[in-house]
Amino acid sequence: MNAEADEFEVHNLATRTSKVNVTCANSFVDFPSFFVAYNEKHVFEIDNANANINCFFRWTGVIHKFQIYDVERDQCVTCIWNLKADGPCFQDQLRGGEKCYPWDS
Secondary structure (H helix, E strand, C coil): CCCCCCEEEEEECCCCCCCEEEEEECCCCECCCEEECECCEEEEECCCCCCCEEEEEEECCEEEEEEEECCCCCCCCEEEEEEECCEEEEECCCCCCEEECCCCC
16 A cells, blocks of 8 residues: 655756746646755645646756656655656655656656
8 A cells, every 4th residue: 555645845956057847736736836946845745645746847948747646656655856857756765765767758
């Protein structure tokens, strides 16, 4: 059984030259967008961890999409993601280590 996420940390390790604009939504709610400066983090909470969360990540000349929370894939209470230029990396606190993924688009 997966631990239900209720908090997300998004760290910007992708770009030093601009803040990353992050916009996320699931089937229940559009979350407020936010900006993350290089080597900084933003924390947001959710009330319903029963749905996948998709996000768009924008910075100078770049736009990517990624499913930041997948109810089948992710096991976390606080889900920590490091954004890198070639894709996001999940910090797996339950099993240890880092799991990196390519951007969905």
